[in-house]
Amino acid sequence: MKGLAKDLKRLVASERVRTDPEDLFAYSADATYYIKRGRPDAVVLPENTKEVSALLKYAFHHAVPVTPRGAGTGLSGGCTPLRGGIVLDMKRMGRILDINRRNMSAGVEAGVVLADFHKAVKKQGLFYPPNPQSMNVCTLGGNVATRACGPHGVKYGATGDYVMGLEVVLPDGSVIAPGGLVSRSSAGYDLTHLFTGSEGTLGVITKANLRLLALPPAHRTAMVTCETIEQAGEAVSEILAGGTLPAMIEFLPRMAIAAMNRYITPPLVTEGKAYLLIDLDGTRDEIQAQADQILGICRRMGVLDIRVIEDEQEAATYWTARSNIGGMLLAMMKKAINEDVAVPRDRIPEFVREIQAMASTLSRVVLGIAGHAGDGNMHPSIFFPEVNSDAENEAEAVIRKVVRLGLSLGGTVSGEHGIGFHKAEFLHWELGEVQIRLLKRIKKAFDPKGIMNPGKLWKEGR
């Protein structure tokens, strides 16, 4: 694209326009880099909405593709620039604009890092629950754009449940602000939540108004070692049906525990086939009541072990270990592909059992499964001890089987990571061609020239 860099440097300060091959390489992918990379023609780091607007106006006029990017932690290739053009790195728009205690809301720019936001609201006794395990680095813009979720989903829901309003720059450069500062609105089509989960294909999110809750006064963590996967699944169902709603309830396989033991003292026994890592929150009395109920259920079911961790700092080591599982397992392997098929809660044991049956037939890759059991949001992952074409073929075949299985159980191809390019074909399976056509027409209404993040969501772009 001749003259692109020169043109862009007229729109934003020149040091925030990067075109060296090394920089283009660094922006070629997200955490799915070993599946596919792209090569942008320029990387631009805007600092305010006005700059984003000017950049999009330019891109629209010259039909240059634009791929928004937050922290690049995506697990489906959402910010991988498949058709060149501009990657828009939003990290420099990282200001928390206000925290409104009386309205229980906050205004943020898209590039704010989730953990920084958590810290800032906590200082005021407030709470923003979504906690994808990449929270120390991922951006609120990326969270909104993917409808990110995390262990808190079981009790508190996903990012979408906290979005009250947005500021969005449309592909032609115009700026709109759907939604606002109210927690309910019946004013026409819900554009706010159409952009929520749009994966950068409809416009660039520059700001968001987010709903806040009061900070629960206390926490307690427990680890339950289950004899079988069925037992773990049944325990989850019993706990929830019994009226206890843990803040988090994570399903972990034995393989994950072996890795987590690097962080945990004393190490957990590895006799169990499945583990539940649970966090309870509320007042001390509420927690005690919940804990008693859970202990009762688990004892009745004859689980192998229950460990309650009273000390908050010690409990934190369990959750740190939890968020590092992926990376730790990878330290023993050469490559990983993470899926996020979600199934109805009551189908978890069936799903896990079938997955394990599939796993036992594999010879070149390892199939493991963990997940946010409380809401059926499971993470089947494929690990490669060696990378070669046989392993790739086996992985691809098993991923397709896993996705089909999830769908056959009434699930979805993506519980929280989004579609990107990696799951585009699967979206066709889930939605069918009528819905896909509808999606494409919606896209066309917002982005007539198809410049926003082309090549994503469905097959054959646009």
Next chain:
Amino acid sequence: MLDLDAYRDAMAKCSHCGLCQATCPVYREDFLQTHLARARMDLIRAVLVEGELPVTKRFREVLDRCLLCTNCSRTCPAGVPVDEIVAAARNRVYQGKRRDPVRRRLLRRFMGQRGMKGLMGKAGTVAHKMGWTPAELAPPASKPFEKRYKGRISTEGKARARVAYFVGCATNTLYPDTGKAVVDVLVHNNIEVVIPEGQVCCGMPALADGDLALVQEMARKNVPVLAACDVDAIVTDCTSCGLMFKSKVVKALPADDPLRPRAEAVAAKIWEVTDYLDHVGLTADPPPLAESYTYHMPCHRSWTPTLDDAPRSLLGNIPEAELVELEEPDRCCGAGGTFFMDFKELAEGIRSAKLADIRRTGAKTVLTQCPACRSFLRTRLEDRRVTHPIVLLAEAYNL
């Protein structure tokens, strides 16, 4: 050997999760993915291993713009040894010639003579011209440590242990007060101190330049001297010297090098001094010292698990001395050895966050073990003193 080929698998462990964004001081200033461990690993592989991209000026800048602070490795779930990979890459690209010949000669002299005195005198003017003695460096003390303390310093009664003291370059010429405090506090606590003759620089500055030959040259002088000491432990007051002896010197030697077993023996015995004292315990109770201090954790501290908390724990023995914690005690200060001379603006940016954090505490004394942090912070904290934790303990003892 710090050979890039030996790190192929380690580089492949980077899953591109991007969690390193949380703690990389350079990324937190630049906000550019290219200046982040995951991109560095990827680029080093693409350029130096696979040859997909050529070595360019920009690539060298990406390599150079790294503090080797190890924060990313600590954050990395897969524990990728980013600092070693960057050092090995610098070795591959620069082949020991990262600096021009004049600077290399100066550095070599500095390291061989353990300190600044080699840079003063006639060579000093040249050094000054090369930007080697900026205001951030404290002026050398009138009399280096090695001229004040020598040989064996015995305890009054029977010693409960004997340690060798490795005196780093900075303590030797810039901060002999620290060296004095180390010796006095150890002896006061019934530990005999031996200062082995023939020590030179630990080699860290050469490692940062990817100058493997010079790292080895230093090892060949230090290791025999230290390994020959009949002692229970080897202590250093500098966290970076400790890191070198604990985990880098052995790796810098060829696999079949006859020096390796002795380097391993040194690695097994090396301790940072506050960690050592906290481990063996104080025999003399420190009298009260009404002083509020804050503590900046040096980045090079993960070579032993107890080092993170050692100074806090040790100084906790001083009645009335009060630690006011920083909001982010583990956040880098931007010095990075001589990094701050190469990337002034960037280092300034990293430092300013640290300074604001320090000022917020109101503490008049700032403690840290790393002499680079110490001198870099000191120049912007005129109204506070910046010193080594052991100095505070010596003060409490009135030594």
